Amino acid sequence: xxxxxxxxxxxxxxxxxxxxxxxxxxxxxxxxxxxxxxxxxxxxxxxxxxxxxxxxxxxxxxxxxxxxxxxxxxxxxxxxxxxxxxxxxxxxxxxxxxxxxxxxxxxxxxxxxxxxx
Amino acid sequence: xxxxxxxxxxxxxxxxxxxxxxxxxxxxxxxxxxxxxxxxxxxxxxxxxxxxxxxxxxxxxxxxxxxxxxxxxxxxxxxxxxxxxxxxxxxxxxxxxxxxxxxxxxxxxxxxxxxxxxxxxxxxxxxxxxxxxxxxxxxxxxxxxxxxxxxxxxxxxxxxxxxxxxxxxxxxxxxxxxxxxxxxxxxxxxxxxxxxxxxxxxxxxxxxxxxxxxxxxxxxxxxxxxxxxxxxxxxxxxxxxxxxxxxxxxxxxxxxxxxxxxxxxxxxxxxxxxxxxxxxxxxxxxxxxxxxxxxxxxxxxxxxxxxxxxxxxxxxxxxxxxxxxxxxxxxxxxxxxxxxxxxxxxxxxxxxxxxxxxxxxxxxxxxxxxxxxxxxxxxxxxxxxxxxxxxxxxxxxxxxxxxxxxxxxxxxxxxxxxxxxxxxxxxxxxxxxxxxxxxxxxxxxxxxxxxxxxxxxxxxxxxxxxxxxxxxxxxxxxxxxxxxxxxxxxxxxxxxxxxxxxxxxxxxxxxxxxxxxxxxxxxxxxxxxxxxxxxxxxxxxxxxxxxxxxxxxxxxxxxxxxxxxxxxxxxxxxxxxxxxxxxxxxxxxxxxxxxxxxxxxxxxxxxxxxxxxxxxxxxxxxxxxxxxxxxxxxxxxxxxxxxxxxxxxxxxxxxxxxxxxxxxxxxxxxxxxxxxxxxxxxxxxxxxxxxxxxxxxxxxxxxxxxxxxxxxxxxxxxxxxxxxxxxxxxxxxxxxxxxxxxxxxxxxxxxxxxxxxxxxxxxxxxxxxxxxxxxxxxxxxxxxxxxxxxxxxxxxxxxxxxxxxxxxxxxxxxxxxxxxxxxxxxxxxxxxxxxxxxxxxxxxxxxxxxxxxxxxxxxxxxxxxxxxxxxxxxxxxxxx
Numbered sequence: 001x002x003x004x005x006x007x008x009x010x011x012x013x014x015x016x017x018x019x020x021x022x023x024x025x026x027x028x029x030x031x032x033x034x035x036x037x038x039x040x041x042x043x044x045x046x047x048x049x050x051x052x053x054x055x056x057x058x059x060x061x062x063x064x065x066x067x068x069x070x071x072x073x074x075x076x077x078x079x080x081x082x083x084x085x086x087x088x089x090x091x092x093x094x095x096x097x098x099x100x101x102x103x104x105x106x107x108x109x110x111x112x113x114x115x116x117x
Numbered sequence: 118x119x120x121x122x123x124x125x126x127x128x129x130x131x132x133x134x135x136x137x138x139x140x141x142x143x144x145x146x147x148x149x150x151x152x153x154x155x156x157x158x159x160x161x162x163x164x165x166x167x168x169x170x171x172x173x174x175x176x177x178x179x180x181x182x183x184x185x186x187x188x189x190x191x192x193x194x195x196x197x198x199x200x201x202x203x204x205x206x207x208x209x210x211x212x213x214x215x216x217x218x219x220x221x222x223x224x225x226x227x228x229x230x231x232x233x234x235x236x237x238x239x240x241x242x243x244x245x246x247x248x249x250x251x252x253x254x255x256x257x258x259x260x261x262x263x264x265x266x267x268x269x270x271x272x273x274x275x276x277x278x279x280x281x282x283x284x285x286x287x288x289x290x291x292x293x294x295x296x297x298x299x300x301x302x303x304x305x306x307x308x309x310x311x312x313x314x315x316x317x318x319x320x321x322x323x324x325x326x327x328x329x330x331x332x333x334x335x336x337x338x339x340x341x342x343x344x345x346x347x348x349x350x351x352x353x354x355x356x357x358x359x360x361x362x363x364x365x366x367x368x369x370x371x372x373x374x375x376x377x378x379x380x381x382x383x384x385x386x387x388x389x390x391x392x393x394x395x396x397x398x399x400x401x402x403x404x405x406x407x408x409x410x411x412x413x414x415x416x417x418x419x420x421x422x423x424x425x426x427x428x429x430x431x432x433x434x435x436x437x438x439x440x441x442x443x444x445x446x447x448x449x450x451x452x453x454x455x456x457x458x459x460x461x462x463x464x465x466x467x468x469x470x471x472x473x474x475x476x477x478x479x480x481x482x483x484x485x486x487x488x489x490x491x492x493x494x495x496x497x498x499x500x501x502x503x504x505x506x507x508x509x510x511x512x513x514x515x516x517x518x519x520x521x522x523x524x525x526x527x528x529x530x531x532x533x534x535x536x537x538x539x540x541x542x543x544x545x546x547x548x549x550x551x552x553x554x555x556x557x558x559x560x561x562x563x564x565x566x567x568x569x570x571x572x573x574x575x576x577x578x579x580x581x582x583x584x585x586x587x588x589x590x591x592x593x594x595x596x597x598x599x600x601x602x603x604x605x606x607x608x609x610x611x612x613x614x615x616x617x618x619x620x621x622x623x624x625x626x627x628x629x630x631x632x633x634x635x636x637x638x639x640x641x642x643x644x645x646x647x648x649x650x651x652x653x654x655x656x657x658x659x660x661x662x663x664x665x666x667x668x669x670x671x672x673x674x675x676x677x678x679x680x681x682x683x684x685x686x687x688x689x690x691x692x693x694x695x696x697x698x699x700x701x702x703x704x705x706x707x708x709x710x711x712x713x714x715x716x717x718x719x720x721x722x723x724x725x726x727x728x729x730x731x732x733x734x735x736x737x738x739x740x741x742x743x744x745x746x747x748x749x750x751x752x753x754x755x756x757x758x759x760x761x762x763x764x765x766x767x768x769x770x771x772x773x774x775x776x777x778x779x780x781x782x783x784x785x786x787x788x789x790x791x792x793x794x795x796x797x798x799x800x801x802x803x804x805x806x807x808x809x810x811x812x813x814x815x816x817x818x819x820x821x822x823x824x825x826x827x828x829x830x831x832x833x834x835x836x837x838x839x840x841x842x843x844x845x846x847x848x849x850x851x852x853x854x855x856x857x858x859x860x861x862x863x864x865x866x867x868x869x870x871x872x873x874x875x876x877x878x879x880x881x882x883x884x885x886x887x888x889x890x891x892x893x894x895x896x897x898x899x900x901x902x903x904x905x906x907x908x909x910x911x912x913x914x915x916x917x918x919x920x921x922x923x924x925x926x927x928x929x930x931x932x933x934x935x936x937x938x939x940x941x942x943x944x945x946x947x948x949x950x951x952x953x954x955x956x957x958x959x960x961x962x963x964x965x966x967x968x969x970x971x972x973x974x975x976x977x978x979x980x981x982x983x984x985x986x987x988x989x990x991x992x993x994x995x996x997x
Contacts, residue, residue: 027144028144028145028147028148029147029148029151032148032152046152046170046171046174046178047145047148047149047152047171047174047175048133048145048174048175048177048178048179049174049177049178050148051137051141051144051145051148051178052137052178052181052182054141055137055140055141055182056185078144078147079141079144
């Protein structure tokens with residue numbers, strides 16, 4: 001059984017979105033690219049999936065919409081997103097939790113280098 | 118303009134709830150376009166993957182968003198799990214679980230997806246074609262529902278063309294149309310040149326209000342002006358394609374000169390790229406010339422126009438018809454009484470729509486059968502799969518999953534499968550329609566790109582197929598109780614299991630398909646060996662339109678005469694003649710009266726052909742009596758005609774036709790020869806038609822086709838013939854070059870295509886049926902492993918076990934085949950109209966197909982039987 005209690009693990013795509021936004025405000029394409037790069041091409045958030053996640057994250061209060069930087073051409077009217085304080089907290093908690101898991105696994109099997117559980 | 122992929126994506130986005138679209142649609146489109154650009158240059162496999170994943174992405178996300186919105190009131194998002202959140206969590210869990218399951222059972226998923234894609238893809242292709250031909254309105258036409266067509270009834274016969282004065286009359290005097298346009302697909306093929314660049318192009322003559330009435334805006338420049346209605350001022354509008362070819366897409370082309378058939382025009386406008394003219398069965402026009410230029414362009418010929426009117430907003434078609442009935446055009450000398458009939462469909466049904474419709478119906482039937490077989494197959498696979506998962510389901514039930522929960526889970530899997538299958542089908546349809554547009558032997562300018570309607574059709578088909586066939590196993594599954602799940606006891610019920618019925622139905626249907634295919638193939642073989650009545654080999658056909666180049670009757674005759682002298686001098690040419698009619702094309706029919714005939718004072722209808730000297734010798738048509746036309750049958754010679762057997766037999770039964778007199782509307786001539794009948798169509802129902810041959814030099818026609826009999830490859834002499842023509846008239850254009858064999862092949866093409874197509878799907882059906890049988894058999898063997906093990910432990914030998922299993926398979930096959938043969942025999946009339954020279958109950962086909970099917974089925978059930986006989990009793994029993 002996975003150690004899921006009241007504080008459920010974030011969905012992977014939510015986690016990666018929050019992680020991408022931790023570096024600064026981004027628009028949809030930017031988030032998609034950041035995740036693609038960070039996961040070395042393993043996680044590609046398709047447009048609809050991405051925006052429904054963003055929608056849900058805004059709904060949950062983890063991120064918020066912001067105006068784009070001034071240097072963007074005005075006709076491009078892209079929507080930018082930024083991490084909300086609650087989201088930052090949640091992300092930190094998540095990372096701590098994960099670090100805890102990894103540590104626990106390593107303690108159990110020190111030679112496996114954090115292999116699959 | 119909005120590109121197709123974006124349009125398609127927008128349609129897809131409609132799946133999202135409104136609230137979501139309002140906030141995110143624009144952003145989604147941006148991102149989609151960015152991703153599209155990335156994939157644009159990739160190979161087709163990557164593009165296909167991208168397309169499928171995009172559809173899946175949007176569809177699944179839309180479902181998720183809708184569920185989220187449904188279960189979660191926007192005002193106060195509940196933190197704690199109410200029953201609705203539990204349902205939501207359940208659904209998401211279902212989806213996740215289904216995805217995981219389908220990925221794990223990769224082989225199974227792949228097979229189901231391939232079967233679904235083929236079945237759905239084939240059907241969607243068909244739908245795309247039908248949609249393209251019958252339901253689409255020409256692009257860019259504003260309020261197409263206001264457009265009505267005018268057809269004219271003369272002497273009980275309906276025609277689609279109005280004479281120019283009639284068009285002018287109705288345009289002036291009607292009180293129901295806000296505007297009325299006319300167009301003519303003549304002059305047809307012309308040469309357009311600019312400097313050294315020379316292109317063949319299709320030219321139409323259109324009324325000056327043509328674009329305005331349709332509501333089509335020019336991409337560059339302007340449309341025609343009102344004062345260009347009766348103009349001799351040479352202006353043209355050109356298509357986007359010609360604009361790019363001639364001027365490299367330079368907007369400064371407006372006002373530049375363009376030479377059409379040696380005459381200089383000024384380009385005033387460029388029509389938009391998407392505009393394809395108003396006639397789905399005509400080649401798309403490249404050059405639009407005002408009707409007023411008619412006299413200058415084609416001197417001496419009369420102009421017929423197709424006419425469309427735009428109804429005033431407050432007028433309906435019945436009122437418009439009443440107004441038209443009240444009008445009667447002034448009588449010209451030659452005109453007969455005539456009236457106008459309005460029809461509301463924008464789409465003008467082509468004269469060949471009947472034949473085409475028949476073909477399409479047959480294809481649709483074949484495809485429908487394939488879809489049913491594919492569906493049955495998927496159901497069999499799902500059923501077999503479900504049985505193998507009974508233990509898993511039992512465990513879930515034991516852990517507290519309710520019956521509805523399990524059904525829902527299985528349905529989710531089916532749904533996911535159908536979505537992937539539907540996307541695959543759509544991809545197949547994109548290529549299928551592309552392929553079809555090149556294969557359909559008509560020069561349609563119809564857009565065969567699948568549109569939103571088609572996408573909807575594919576998805577609906579996918580959903581219906583899988584949900585229908587997925588529901589059954591799900592239901593069956595949930596019916597059994599937990600205990601039986603866990604103990605794997607197979608209680609034999611008294612009824613015939615559903616899967617057996619499916620297998621039998623599949624077998625029966627594939628018999629029907631395969632026999633149909635067999636009959637079609639046989640009839641194409643027959644058609645190839647059919648007596649044409651003329652020799653199609655090594656005959657080159659070259660068509661010219663003399664009126665386009667300023668020829669009138671006397672100069673036209675001179676031209677033809679000169680060519681007939683020059684061509685035989687070319688190396689490789691045996692002889693040359695002319696005709697005005699090509700085999701299998703529409704014939705002009707004339708009323709003829711006969712003097713001194715048995716049918717005195719009655720008229721009969723005959724197809725009229727104007728042909729050159731030595732026509733029958735050059736075409737290889739045998740003469741039964743009399744002589745061929747010679748160069749002496751010209752303007753100064755006595756009027757002569759040659760009749761074919763049927764006409765001679767009809768008018769002078771039992772008599773010698775030579776020397777009899779034939780009277781047509783404008784001439785009276787002596788019969789000098791009787792020619793053998795030639796095939797005018799491939800239809801089996803068509804009786805031989807009456808033909809009347811008239812010397813070309815005695816009855817001028819400006820559209821002339823030279824027939825050149827060659828010694829070797831006919832195409833090898835084309836260049837020399839063109840040179841011979843140009844040495845006489847440098848501006849002359851050969852509009853079309855074909856071989857007679859091409860025409861014959863092309864004529865058989867639809868039948869051959871249908872046969873190929875039917876065989877392909879017949880084979881697919883056979884294969885699917887075999888797979889289904891194999892699946893059921895192996896599944897049964899797997900399930901009865903324990904029983905077989907016990908039997909063998911008790912001393913049954915391998916052969917006995919195999920026999921039992923084989924027996925069951927062959928019984929099902931026999932029932933299926935018997936049923937199929939009965940259906941095939943009774944439904945053979947469907948293909949009857951497509952067959953020639955073969956009976957719809959052809960014994961050879963009806964014996965061969967069951968034998969082939971039986972042997973395939975025997976193999977399909979033998980493999981599992983053989984495997985059953987290899988079961989090791991110890992292993993089988995230990996597995997318990």
